[in-house]
Amino acid sequence: MSHWRNLFVVAICLTPLVSGAATPSELLQPIQAVGPKGAGHAEAIAAVKELSQADASALLPILKAIEGASPLAANWMIGAFESIADRSLTAQKLPVKELEAFAIDTTQHAGARRMAYEWVLKVDPTAADRLIPGMLQDPSAEFRRDAVALKLKEAEALLAEDKKEAAQAAFQQAMSGAVDDDQVKAIVKPLRELGVMVDLQQHFGFLTSWQLIGPFDNTDKQGFDVTYPPEQELKLDATYPGKMGDVSWTEFATTDEYGVVDLAKALAPHKGAITYAATTFNSPRGQQVELRLGTPNAWKLWVNGKLIFARDEYHRGSQLDQYRVPVSLNAGANTILLKVCQNEQTEDWAQDWQYQIRVCDNAGAAVAPARQNTTQRSAATDVRLAQEGHN
Numbered sequence: 233m234s235h236w237r238n239l240f241v242v243a244i245c246l247t248p249l250v251s252g253a254a255t256p257s258e259l260l261q262p263i264q265a266v267g268p269k270g271a272g273h274a275e276a277i278a279a280v281k282e283l284s285q286a287d288a289s290a291l292l293p294i295l296k297a298i299e300g301a302s303p304l305a306a307n308w309m310i311g312a313f314e315s316i317a318d319r320s321l322t323a324q325k326l327p328v329k330e331l332e333a334f335a336i337d338t339t340q341h342a343g344a345r346r347m348a349y350e351w352v353l354k355v356d357p358t359a360a361d362r363l364i365p366g367m368l369q370d371p372s373a374e375f376r377r378d379a380v381a382l383k384l385k386e387a388e389a390l391l392a393e394d395k396k397e398a399a400q401a402a403f404q405q406a407m408s409g410a411v412d413d414d415q416v417k418a419i420v421k422p423l424r425e426l427g428v429m430v431d432l433q434q435h436f437g438f439l440t441s442w443q444l445i446g447p448f449d450n451t452d453k454q455g456f457d458v459t460y461p462p463e464q465e466l467k468l469d470a471t472y473p474g475k476m477g478d479v480s481w482t483e484f485a486t487t488d489e490y491g492v493v494d495l496a497k498a499l500a501p502h503k504g505a506i507t508y509a510a511t512t513f514n515s516p517r518g519q520q521v522e523l524r525l526g527t528p529n530a531w532k533l534w535v536n537g538k539l540i541f542a543r544d545e546y547h548r549g550s551q552l553d554q555y556r557v558p559v560s561l562n563a564g565a566n567t568i569l570l571k572v573c574q575n576e577q578t579e580d581w582a583q584d585w586q587y588q589i590r591v592c593d594n595a596g597a598a599v600a601p602a603r604q605n606t607t608q609r610s611a612a613t614d615v616r617l618a619q620e621g622h623n
Contacts (some may be wrong), residue, residue: 243379256290257383259283266305276308283618284312288320288327295334295348297340310347317351337362342372342595349375368409373595378561380410384418391422400426407435409598413552424548431489436552437590437598438491439511439568443468444498446507450573455506456530456544462508463534466567475505490552491588495572501583504576510569513591515561515604522594523568526554530573535559536566546575547582553596564602 234370259279266276274530283290298306320326334340335349352359360378387402407430410416433440441602448460461472471480483497495507513523523533523540528550532542543559574585591599592594 234570254279254282254404256283256286256293259286259494260293260309261304263308264297264301266302266308276305276567280308280312284315286316287586288316288325290316290326291320292330295344296340298344301401306343307473313347316516321351321354326351328352332359332363336366338371342374345372346374353466367595368405370409371593371595373411376409376595376597377412377415379409380406380412380419381416383409384415386418387422388486396426400428404428409597410590411433433489433491435598436491437592437600439513440486440491442486442493443481444484444493444495444507445472445479445510446495446499447475447479447502447505448472448507449504450506450575451504453530453544453546453573453575455504455541456532456571456573460506460508462510462569463571466510466537466569468510475502481510488588491590493588495574495585495587496583501585503574503578505583505585506571506573507585508569509569509587512565512567513561514565514602515599517565518563519599520590521559521561521599523557523559523589524553524555524592524596525557525587525589526550526552526569527572528584529587530575533557533585534567534569534570536562537569544573546573547577548582550584550586552588553590560596 237517249434251435259282262272262275262279263283266272283294285339291313294309294316297486298309301309317326331348332352335345335352337345349359364378364382367375368383370376370379383402383406387399387406390399390402398422403419403426407416407419407423410419416432416435420432423430432438445462449455460468468481471478473479482499484493486493488494493509496502499507523535524532525533528547530546533540540559541555543555569588570587570589572585572587591601593599
């Protein structure tokens, strides 16, 4: 960010102003249209310089224009916004009410909302106490974190006063908004000490019931680009030639509270090997979600038969939400297929062969599957029904 801001400062000093008295909307157009490899940069930089001299009436149009802007365009808009806001603050003309209204409008861009909020605080530091408590379910992860921290502090104070019932309620409220693992852990510990059961698999939205098949050959890491049968067809009653003989699908449900599927334990600690994992997610409607995956292994991911993402890299560590993959889900059952590749390294730190996947929104809050009217079905049944629905 600092690099682009420096570029912004240098560039506007070297570029003449856009001629005429253009409106903020007119000035924003060439900034939004800036393209790669220098396309439209001269016009955009000139527009930024003129926009930066506008009065406070340009602040809200700039904030709204950040939605959908490229990183470069957004950075230039931020620079112009801050120039105008700083000048307006000095002149005591910052439109605080309008900025606050924008900050609490959850339909707006999360980063732009946060910027509006921080400028409100410069005039009215009490705004945090007024606004943040109502943001436990905010679509912005940053606002949610602030709200959770506030509720967590309240819960800890109540617990210190031995007001256990009130503390429990406050901890549970904090948990309802928590999306960051450090905050979740800080909440779960006292809740469990108070005797409250906490299901982290459900809270984070982990996928826990799978069909597994393998090993297929990945000698010399060549299997990553090989199209093995599960990539061509998802038939859970099929048997295929594997690395060491015929392989077939087997059902596995992880009990790990963070949804980790340890393939070395579920199958065997094979080396130079590939396992496929299949499951379904029953979505109550068509929607945009994120599949967040953690694994130290190379992997490929398909949703409803379409390759979504792939990463051919081994043993760089694994963590919660290591990869964030935007996905469009259909209403009903959606098939998810994961290819997990293990190489042949023998070091102790290279033995992990595992993954975890969760379904959430872009703030990190779990997206719940549709409720089923029947008793819990097996992963095999769900995958079969999903496949029938797509054929």
